[in-house]
Amino acid sequence: DGTNRIIIATDGDFNVGISDRSQLIKLVKDRADKDNIYLTALGFGEGNIKDHNLEQIANNGNGEYYYIDSFKEGKRVLVDKMSSTLVTVAKDVKIQVDFNPRKVGSYRLIGYANRRMKAEDFRNDKKDAGEIGAGHTITAIYEITPPGSSDQNKVKSKYKKTDDNKAENKYSDLIDSEELLTVFLRYKNPEDKIKDNANEFVVPLTDSGKGWEKSSLDFRFASAVAGFGMLLRNSEYAGDINCELILELASEGIGKDKNGLRKEFIELVNKAKRIIELGK
Template sequence: MTKTLNFFSVVATLMLLSCGTQTTDGALTDPAVLQEPVHTEETRAIETDSADQVFLAASKSRVEVQESYVLPSSTPIIPMPNPPVSENRENYPKTPISPIRQVATDPVSTFSTDVDTASYTNARRFLNQGMRPPADSIRVEEFINYFDYALPAPDTTNTPIQISTERTQTPWNPQTELVRVSLQSYRSDFKTLPPLNLVFLLDVSGSMNSPDKLPLMQRSFNLLVSQLRPQDRVAIAVYAGQSGVVLEPTSGDQKAQINQAINQLRAGGGTHGSAGIHLAYDLAQANYLPDGINRIFIGTDGDFNVGTTSLTELKALIERKREAGVFLSVLGFGTGNYNDALMEELSNHGNGTAYYLDSYQEARKLFATQLAATLQTVAKDVKIQIEFNPAQVAEYRLIGYDNRLLAREDFNNDAIDAGEMGSGHAVTALYEIVRRDSEFRFSDPLRYQDDDLSDTVGGEIAFVKARYKLPDEAHSRLLSQAITDTPMQSSSQRQALAIGVAGFAEILRGSPYLRDWSINDAIDYIGPSLQEDRWGYRQELVTLMRNLQSMEHAD
């Protein structure tokens, strides 16, 4: 396969050379021509069949492709030959649904926060195409956290997180209750953010040659560029069969120059993402702002299928760089190759967020209406721990966060990595609980367990704790709040919205706990919140639910 690709690469290069003109010294003047990289001690071009050689070279030098991948719009495009993608290679990890826990033996629940939203937007892509998303692609927390619940927010970055809770009847099981635990972060104004040092690492491999991939990625990053300020800096690197710099760090007031570099990109070649990540970190570190925001954005379809090194090495690099203050976020595009598991894993290790962009509307959400949240981290390594009172609660289950669970002792261990929260981000978790005085149980009671428990803490149902670090600190801070046994009220609008969204996600992943609760029931819960739907996201959710209904009726 490698020899075949090399042959086609030579043919394509010769065809391009025939279109160029030469000066008296033999230099090609047409920037559309792919030039042979010049190898020197300061070389910026590498191309090798060995992943180990690539990593060694990338770690020692800057890597650049001279005018590669950049074609002016007036130049005819000669497609690069690529292996056809005949099968769907999208990858979703299998994660078991969290089971019922008995408070008598397992009273503490601990998990890392998650503000990723890729699972929801990816499911939206399927449903808009008339297909049911794979059950393994559904992460309930990413559905819930896609939406804004107008939660009370802290007013200072010194304490950037605030806890809020609510308890109501469970709509799908009248014998249980739903407890909502939410964290809301401080809301910044983009205009007041520190200077930005951004690197766009853009996938221009052959698999990106699709309208929902490279063109959408270009328009999305154009939108981010339109928001930049003079004090901000942007560099752009690309990767395909090889990686290169197409724009050195450039001031945010040079928008035309930045957009030109983005818009002239063309797709072709293999996918050597690992070398591109090395190069992006080199750029970010060389222009590091001690008092600024230093972040890499990867734009890709997730297809790291040619020339990559081991995932362990890649994650180790990303972890070292996050400790040095350079964070990594991942933006996924397109269908067929999307590697959901890898995208989430890379962003987790990079103290960033994984997004999936299925439309320009989603780009507007990330790079316009929620830009401060996308760029600025206000709290890192955020963990939540809830201890249930065995005198009040018999059983519980955490809805979602199945791949974010932590050991009890991890909560106080500052060496354990956890999720980040950007400016204005919210994290919401729902627990379904069985009260001790209820006759209902998911599991039979233990025969030899002492059933005589007295309430020693004055009617508390549970105790919520959250740990977080400020972005430039190594030691965590603690917040806590009790959930008391007060009379339940009818669901607030934010509670009803969270229940409706969670129920929809549970239906999609085939949860065994919903009984006969239906999509119509979920829509009824979302209904009241439609009155405050500035951007139409909630109405769109109802449309997706109707789409699923139509598919089920057709079956």
């Protein structure tokens, strides 16, 4: 028993040995599924870097992809995050959030465009999903609207009654609950095979009613990162977000910043701000 992981450092332009991407992905996936040998990809180089190749290979190898653009990033991945980079504590991890229609009219997950799966696949344990390393944390941000919105999401929910009686009003088919949402999480142990059943645990959440002024530093910083992502992608949902607001939110949420990563993010936003101003 040990940590069985291959680390590949490359620009992703495979021109020796197996160069066909589909064959390479199949090889990596077979070794991960059958032999529990995982793969982590480190991207190096400029101009010819093939991010999409490396990300696909890492995803199918139950690993992660990192682009190493500096000595600092290399240290972060291979020193500061060594345990989470090399040691998998759970695989095929799936997270599903069930919003209470009495509290939430509609919702939108911000980001994770290449990580989403169909709702009905959540309990299909043969579907491949993500891996979590030791000490690894994940943040997901949802934009929600109050009940009564015209674009209310039509999905199955634990908050809906199971009988087929005709609803007397828009809430009569819902159970009476003060919960805002429930998080469902499914995962397999690192040594489990694809045929094995996943473990599941459930965490309900009730809204505390706290306003923005009482929000955590982590929440404020995460909001800045999400806003920056929407700004860079020219998202139709970005609203009035701009670099000044992002810098304000990030500065409010910088906290102790043990590894200096939040300060580095603020420097990145300042660089983007200067580029945007030069382009006007």
